Amino acid sequence: MSSSPWWTITLNRTIICVLIICIVYFSYTFNSCLVSSINRALRRESGQLVKAPDATTTSTTEAPEMRILGSIVRVVPLIPGSECNDSETFPKYRFLQTQGVVPSRQLPDTLIIGVKKSGTRALLEFVRLHPDVRAAGCEVHFFDRHYGKGLHWYRHHMPPTIEGQITMEKTPSYFITKEVPQRVHHMNPNMRLLVVVRDPVTRAISDYTQAASKKKGMKRFEELAFVNGSLGVVDTKWAPVKIGVYSKHLERWLQYFPLSQFLFVSGERLIEDPAAEIGRVQDFLGLKRVVTEKHFYFNATKGFPCLLKSESSSSPHCLGKTKGRNHPVIEQNAISRLREFYRPFNMKFYQITGINFGWP
Numbered sequence: 001m002s003s004s005p006w007w008t009i010t011l012n013r014t015i016i017c018v019l020i021i022c023i024v025y026f027s028y029t030f031n032s033c034l035v036s037s038i039n040r041a042l043r044r045e046s047g048q049l050v051k052a053p054d055a056t057t058t059s060t061t062e063a064p065e066m067r068i069l070g071s072i073v074r075v076v077p078l079i080p081g082s083e084c085n086d087s088e089t090f091p092k093y094r095f096l097q098t099q100g101v102v103p104s105r106q107l108p109d110t111l112i113i114g115v116k117k118s119g120t121r122a123l124l125e126f127v128r129l130h131p132d133v134r135a136a137g138c139e140v141h142f143f144d145r146h147y148g149k150g151l152h153w154y155r156h157h158m159p160p161t162i163e164g165q166i167t168m169e170k171t172p173s174y175f176i177t178k179e180v181p182q183r184v185h186h187m188n189p190n191m192r193l194l195v196v197v198r199d200p201v202t203r204a205i206s207d208y209t210q211a212a213s214k215k216k217g218m219k220r221f222e223e224l225a226f227v228n229g230s231l232g233v234v235d236t237k238w239a240p241v242k243i244g245v246y247s248k249h250l251e252r253w254l255q256y257f258p259l260s261q262f263l264f265v266s267g268e269r270l271i272e273d274p275a276a277e278i279g280r281v282q283d284f285l286g287l288k289r290v291v292t293e294k295h296f297y298f299n300a301t302k303g304f305p306c307l308l309k310s311e312s313s314s315s316p317h318c319l320g321k322t323k324g325r326n327h328p329v330i331e332q333n334a335i336s337r338l339r340e341f342y343r344p345f346n347m348k349f350y351q352i353t354g355i356n357f358g359w360p
């Protein structure tokens, strides 16, 4: 009887080992995917998840479904923090809990108060890469819409933190809502306030583009931005125009907070050089510069900086498709007229903040 040579036996054993490892790996991966998607579905059904009112909501509801090995799986774009109160599940907290450190929810000590369509989502997603920053994923709207619900309600919408971590929230409408500065001051007079600003003309067009994407048959920008659509008198009552008068809104905030508690972030620089702008933010918050150029890459298809990894995802990803929309072409006369309108307000804003944002 001829016995097999030793190398065939070794080869067979190696093949069997590799096969076993593969089976274990695939069944583990499949099971964890299945369990997490079942969990998500159950939590969604039981109404525990409050959806973000901006991009993230849109992306989640539009996410296509596909069938994998008989299970229906929803393909959710890689947008971090798309759900409120999603933070307990992060492994770092599970580890800390086993060490006896119990994270707890705190009221925010830092707010991104605006400005709408200036890059507030990008700022939040970039700064929360820092391990000492924890943020509510969705816009909580406590100080403008839900103030009557009280601080207990507000705190519940914050992510759990451990000592030394910053709790942050962003709701861009805070900047322009009259009652908000006083309410914030009443809760915490030492609140740190981050304000992202962008050329008010581009901002107005971005705001209009968003509104037009939600409402079919909307009038042209030029018809809405001017009284009687004549390109003569700017309609300062139209929200996309009104929001861009930054100096007026800021003056209201300055009645309650000193300038030293604000950091003004350039929306343009956040796109051109995100690492530099996030560096300023980290300095302002007294954080070590952990988020650097190594965290970003420029995605040529999207035309924007994107993240190589984030708090909730280890793979490269960009903000959702409602960030970085194509704007309609606006008549040059209308743009020039709006620039003329904003110029004195921009100058005032530069003077108050001590920063020349260089808007044309």
Ligand SMILES: Nc1ncnc2c1ncn2[C@@H]1O[C@H](COP(=O)(O)OS(=O)(=O)O)[C@@H](OP(=O)(O)O)[C@H]1O
Residues within 6 Å of the ligand: 054, 055, 115, 116, 117, 118, 119, 120, 121, 122, 172, 205, 206, 207, 209, 267, 270, 271, 304, 305, 306, 318, 319, 322, 323, 324, 325, 326
């Ligand atoms: N990295 C990156 N990726 C995509 N988009 C980026 C980024 N950085 C800044 N921006 C700009 O952010 C604009 C949207 O601003 P906001 O996030 O403040 O909008 S919102 O108020 O929360 O709806 C969005 O405006 P639009 O271009 O008009 O869509 C972008 O210009």
